[in-house]
Amino acid sequence: MASALTAIVCSYRRPRNLAGCLQSLTEQSLSDLGILVVGVRGDTQTVQTASDLGIDVILQDQPNGVAAARNLGIDHTEAPLIAFLDDDARARQGWAVALATVLEDPQIGAVGGRVFDTRTGEQVVHPWGVDPFGVTHLLSNADRPKTLVPTVNGCNMAFSRPALRSVGGFDPYYSYYYDETDMCVRLARAGYRIEFTGAATVDHDFADGPTRERFIYSSCRMRTYFSTKNYMKSVGKSRLILEQFRLLRQDYQAFRAGHKEYAGMVGTWTALAELVSGRLTGFLDGANQAIQYGDNARGGSAC
Known part of the structure; x- marks a missing residue:
């Protein structure tokens, strides 16, 4: 039987960060939480890190970007709810329950939560909206809130499978950056709501990685x-x-x-x-x- 919520972690050559991320997921209180790692063929450390914790791994043939990795993970789980956590982030207790609870409403297609920068202790993700030019604004401070689409942050987000299916998943053009924003705009156009919950919190290390050249x-x-x-x-x-x-x-x-x-x-x-x-x-x-x-x-x- 498929888990109610599966957390997908896309990872490439950051085994130390990945270990902390996966440990935080295994300690979540949601009893039937599924965990899946999407790696890249040849990255043996990622595979070993996940395997040591008994967590399944699927592999891209090459690093094709975060959107393609997310889609691969979606296609390899049957869970009705799908969450994403960055490999250099750790979910605080209650994260999975909070996301799953919000998504019990079938009109909600996506939900995000708080992110804290571990380098400074500062909360860096808030309830945001994006304008047509790709600039994000705090929804509480927006002068023209009707022109904004609520959005989530890719480090800490979850979706219902029907919502993802309605728009065909993530656009694989995005190697990183704006894949989740694009998803939120398409979900909003499809009639879904995008929500934010302060109960789903993660700590983000913002670690260096090999995929962000230029x-x-x-x-x-x-x-x-x-x-x-x-x-x-x-x-x-x-x-x-x-x-x-x-x-x-x-x-x-x-x-x-x-x-x-x-x-x-x-x-x-x-x-x-x-x-x-x-x-x-x-x-x-x-x-x-x-x-x-x-x-x-x-x-x-x-x-």
């Missing part, structure tokens, strides 16, 4: 793709382009923080080049999706 390029590309794919027809190309130019300075400051590869003169030019090239690629790819599929843009799971 961080500024990828971040700009994913957000511009998200914005163009989902809002080109309703907002218009001209306004989307103008907003991306407006965000250049903000992104330059935000995305460089904590990334040594963008320090110095060479790093500055690298950052500027990635800011522009990431936006251009994301815009063209997003426009192609919007033109081909409109509001029925792709997912990648049979659910």
Whole structure:
């Protein structure tokens, strides 16, 4: 018999972080919680870490990005409720019960919870909404809340299987960043509610990993793709382009923080080049999706 809730952890070459994450899941009070690790073929440490705890692992042939990994996990579990926890995060007690309780309402398609940065002790995830340009805002402080779609954070989130099935799973375009935001926009359009609960809390280490090369390029590309794919027809190309130019300075400051590869003169030019090239690629790819599929843009799971 399938578990009521399965927690999926996508992991690649972070065995020490993964061990703490999985330990936190085995200690949850939800008695029939399922746990599944999605790894990558050849990453023997991930497989060993999960196996030592008696946890099942399925493998991608190569690291194809977080959205594809999530879809692979979804397709290999029959649970009616599916949660995701980052491999460098640890769920506090009561996490699984809190997520499952919210999803008892069939009108709720997704739920997220609080995330605390272990480096600072600060709560870094709150009830957010995303605007058509991919910028998130605190819902409690939003000037125009009707223009925002509630969203969750990929580190700490759960979905009902019917909701995931209704939109075809995650869009595999997203290597990381904005896959969950894209999902929330599509779920909202499908008529589902997205909720936030303070009872589902995780501690996030924000560990370095091998998959985030060219961080500024990828971040700009994913957000511009998200914005163009989902809002080109309703907002218009001209306004989307103008907003991306407006965000250049903000992104330059935000995305460089904590990334040594963008320090110095060479790093500055690298950052500027990635800011522009990431936006251009994301815009063209997003426009192609919007033109081909409109509001029925792709997912990648049979659910």
